[in-house]
Amino acid sequence: METANFQHTTVLLDEAVDALLAQANEEQGAPGRHWVDGTFGRGGHSRLILSRMAASDTLTVFDKDPEAIAVAQALGDARVQIRHQGFAHLSDLDEASVDGLLLDLGVSSPQIDDASRGFSFQMDGPLDMRMDSTRGQTVAQWLEFAEMGEIAEVIREYGEERFAGGIAKAIVARREERGPILGTAELAALVAGAVKSREAGKNPATRTFQALRIFINAELQELEQALEASLKVLRPGGRLAVISFHSLEDRIVKRFIERHSKQVYDRKNPMAADKPLPLRAEARIKPSQAEVAANPRARSAIMRVAVRTEVPWSSV
Known part of the structure; x- marks a missing residue:
């Protein structure tokens, strides 16, 4: 390999x-x-x-x-x-x-820097985030069917994100309008639009991406x-x-x-x-x-x- x-x-x-x-x-x-x-x-x-x-x-x-x-x-x-x-x-x-x-x-x-792994919000790539790319559910697959409350809970618990509810609402609204979110860049932009205030020097998607990665890999x-x-x-x-x-x-x-x-x-x-x-x-x-x-x-x-x-x- x-x-x-x-x-x-x-x-x-x-x-x-x-x-x-x-x-x-x-x-x-x-x-x-x-x-x-x-x-x-x-x-x-x-x-x-x-x-x-x-x-x-x-x-x-x-x-x-x-x-x-x-x-x-x-x-x-x-x-x-x-x-x-x-x-x-x-x-x-x-x-x-x-x-x-x-x-x-x-x-x-190397996992962050490889856009194809889907860990980074700074480069566009498939919304994957699995540590083991040979098995298990991707973040895109989970977000396609997860309920709004479940998404908010994951982002709040694992990302300590105070705007988790608004982010989950934006994800579900986007999904219902145009189908699944498949790329990291689109998710990062969606999160940025839902985060009402930003921490200095930190991308607004940082906490959400951390939460989804932690969750999908248990x-x-x-x-x-x-x-x-x-x-x-x-x-x-x-x-x-x-x-x-x-x-x-x-x-x-x-x-x-x-x-x-x-x-x-x-x-x-x-x-x-x-x-x-x-x-x-x-x-x-x-x-x-x-x-x-x-x-x-x-x-x-x-x-x-x-x-x-x-x-x-x-x-x-």
């Missing part, structure tokens, strides 16, 4: 790999470690992991995008195990088999499934690093780590012993000013890092 030569600059490259491999650096010589890159993308993080892991280690990479899978196959490294699946399938891995798990969330630059549901699976697959001392790019993702990651790493005071039983917790929160890391200056798409990134404790999976 041929892939277009769209460039991608990996966000928090060194910071993420340093966080993932920190325990391995302390325990040099331990054989047969297992690392997981749950979002291979164009392989920036994976390549650095491969350059630093031992010959006896393995790296499992997940990705929905067939173009990303083609890049992974081209690595030609026998230590790499490739799964053409979303990271919700992390639970398929063996219990306590993973030394480090990295999730780099959201959409990659991104937040998959994130929640993957985080829960991490408790099963990480070995004691195994490390979890998650890079998010907007508040909806980061809120889920933050709450998950807090829920499994912070003691909850029981007012009814103040003398109760502390409950063993499966995670230890370790770090919250943002890109440096230099990285943001070189790659503006990094400006909203936040990485949260946690470590799996000795608590057995069966007791979580």
Whole structure:
């Protein structure tokens, strides 16, 4: 399969790999470690992991995008195990088999920059937005039949868009007048006409396109499934690093780590012993000013890092 030569600059490259491999650096010589890159993308993080892991280690990479899978196959490294699946399938891995798990969330630059994928409101292309272009419903197909209330709910919930009702009304009116909306440029223009005030420096279609992409790919549901699976697959001392790019993702990651790493005071039983917790929160890391200056798409990134404790999976 041929892939277009769209460039991608990996966000928090060194910071993420340093966080993932920190325990391995302390325990040099331990054989047969297992690392997981749950979002291979164009392989920036994976390549650095491969350059630093031992010959006896393995790296499992997940990705929905067939173009990303083609890049992974081209690595030609026998230590790499490739799964053409979303990271919700992390639970398929063996219990306590993973030394480090990295999730780099959201959409990659090559997906945005390729107009044929339908992620961008700045270039005209088919209104698709599927991470896996080989299966599932496109945004155009969903918008053709979705009810106005459902469209508004998706845009409001996943885009945090206060004009969601007006946007949904404009979409349905356009659909009833002239049939389905098939292109990104037309949808972007429709949204711009329905948004009554604009955030400085932000395209009025930004929130709506984000919402439709998250919805059509079930991104937040998959994130929640993957985080829960991490408790099963990480070995004691195994490390979890998650890079998010907007508040909806980061809120889920933050709450998950807090829920499994912070003691909850029981007012009814103040003398109760502390409950063993499966995670230890370790770090919250943002890109440096230099990285943001070189790659503006990094400006909203936040990485949260946690470590799996000795608590057995069966007791979580």
